[in-house]
Amino acid sequence: MSISIFSKTLAVAALVCASSLAVAVSLADLSNKDATSGVKTALEKGASVAVSKLGTQNGFLNNDKVRISLPGQLEKAKPILKMLGQGKKVDELETSMNHAAESAVAEAKPLLLDAVKNMSVSDAKNILTGGDTSVTDFFRQKTSSQLTTKFLPIVKKITDKNGLSAQYNGLMSKASASGLTKEDSTVEGYVTQRALDGLYTIIGEEEKAIRADPVGTGSAILGKVFGAVK
Known part of the structure; x- marks a missing residue:
C-alpha cells in the first residue's frame, strides 16, 4: 500500500471513529453544564406544555385524565341527587370546579420556571x-x-363568585360526607389539590415523551443528554 493510500485510509478511519464517539455519548461523558442545560430544557418544556394544555378554556373539562369530578361520596351519590332534582346544581358544580382549576393553573408557569432556574447540578443528575x-x-x-x-x-x-361554596355545602347536606378527606372539606381545598395533580400528570406525560424519543423533540441538547440515558 502506498503512503498516500495509507494516509487516506487512516483519515477515513479517524473520521468514522470520531463520528461514532459523537453519537455514542454516555452519561459519564456529559459535562455538568450539558447535563444541567438538558434537564432545564426538559423541565421548561414540560412546564410550558402542561400550563398551555390545562390553563385554558376547558383544559380540564375536556381531558378525561385530569377532569375534576365531585369528591368522594358526592360522586357516588350523583344519580340520587339528580333524581332529587339537583341535576343542574351537580352539573354547574363540576363545571365550576374545572374552570377554577384552569384559571389557577394558568398562573403556575412563573413558579415552575423559577424552580427550574434554581435547580442544582445534583438535582439535574x-x-x-x-x-x-x-x-x-x-x-x-x-x-x-x-x-x-x-x-x-x-x-x-x-x-365564591359562582356560588360554588354554597352549592357544595348544599350538596354535602344531601349526601353522606363520611368518605370525604380533610382536603375535601372545602371547595377550594379540593379543587386546588386536583389542579395540582392534573398539572403534574401532564408534566409527567411530557417527560415520558422526551425520554422515549429525545431526538424527536428537535432539540439538540435534549437529544444529547436524554439520549445518553436511554
Whole structure:
C-alpha cells in the first residue's frame, strides 16, 4: 500500500471513529453544564406544555385524565341527587370546579420556571438517572407548597363568585360526607389539590415523551443528554 493510500485510509478511519464517539455519548461523558442545560430544557418544556394544555378554556373539562369530578361520596351519590332534582346544581358544580382549576393553573408557569432556574447540578443528575417520573417528582417537591398557596385564593375567588361554596355545602347536606378527606372539606381545598395533580400528570406525560424519543423533540441538547440515558 502506498503512503498516500495509507494516509487516506487512516483519515477515513479517524473520521468514522470520531463520528461514532459523537453519537455514542454516555452519561459519564456529559459535562455538568450539558447535563444541567438538558434537564432545564426538559423541565421548561414540560412546564410550558402542561400550563398551555390545562390553563385554558376547558383544559380540564375536556381531558378525561385530569377532569375534576365531585369528591368522594358526592360522586357516588350523583344519580340520587339528580333524581332529587339537583341535576343542574351537580352539573354547574363540576363545571365550576374545572374552570377554577384552569384559571389557577394558568398562573403556575412563573413558579415552575423559577424552580427550574434554581435547580442544582445534583438535582439535574438525579433527574437524569431517576426514572420516568423524576421530572414530575422534582416539580412536586419544589413547587407543591408554593403552588397551593398561589392556587387557593384564585380558586376561592372563582368559587365564591359562582356560588360554588354554597352549592357544595348544599350538596354535602344531601349526601353522606363520611368518605370525604380533610382536603375535601372545602371547595377550594379540593379543587386546588386536583389542579395540582392534573398539572403534574401532564408534566409527567411530557417527560415520558422526551425520554422515549429525545431526538424527536428537535432539540439538540435534549437529544444529547436524554439520549445518553436511554
